[in-house]
Amino acid sequence: MTKTQFAKFAIAGLIFAVVNILILSALTDFLGIYYILSSIIAFFLGSTGNFLLNKKWTFKERMRHDLLAKYIKAMSVNITAVVITIALLFILTEFLNIYYLISQTIAMAVAFVANFIGNKKIVFVSQ
Numbered sequence: 001m002t003k004t005q006f007a008k009f010a011i012a013g014l015i016f017a018v019v020n021i022l023i024l025s026a027l028t029d030f031l032g033i034y035y036i037l038s039s040i041i042a043f044f045l046g047s048t049g050n051f052l053l054n055k056k057w058t059f060k061e062r063m064r065h066d067l068l069a070k071y072i073k074a075m076s077v078n079i080t081a082v083v084i085t086i087a088l089l090f091i092l093t094e095f096l097n098i099y100y101l102i103s104q105t106i107a108m109a110v111a112f113v114a115n116f117i118g119n120k121k122i123v124f125v126s127q
Contacts, residue, residue, distance in 0.1 A: 008058040009116050016050040017108050024104055035100045039089055043082045047075065059124040070123055077118035081111040 020042045027038035051074045055061045061070075088107035092098045098106075 005058055005120075006116065009054060009119070010112075012050055012053045012058055013112050013115070015053070016046045017105070019046045019049070020108065021101060021104060025101060028100065035093070036086060036090060039086060039104060040082060043078070043085065047078045051075075054119060054124070061124065073123045074119065077115060077122055080118060081115040084111040084114055 023042035023045055024035070024038050027033045027041060028035045033041070048071075051071060052063075054074075055067075055070060056063060085104070085107040088110055089100065089103045092103035092106060093100045096103075
């Protein structure tokens with residue numbers, strides 16, 4: 001792991017976080033979808049774009065290089081991150097009465113660490 005990779009991963013993650021919050025808010029506030037379900041949808045909608053950005057920019061891989069296999073590995077890592085995110089989102093919102101968008105932001109920050117480690121150790125192993 002290089003500092004540059006971590007910085008790029010963080011920037012890609014920040015872009016994903018903004019997109020995630022926007023989708024979450026739109027689904028929950030405008031379409032009336034339960035915030036937990038909205039969070040799951042937002043997470044998986046943004047995961048593909050985030051994966052592609054990390055593949056090409058953060059870890060400097062060609063797009064055709066093991067794309068499907070890497071995508072499947074990335075989604076398995078993302079499942080771990082989404083479980084962490086949803087659990088914290090629920091706890092912070094339901095038990096600590098924190099506004100769901102703030103809870104989501106906190107939860108994503110915590111899941112970010114697991115997501116980086118998983119991507120570095122499982123998905124983009126050779127970098």
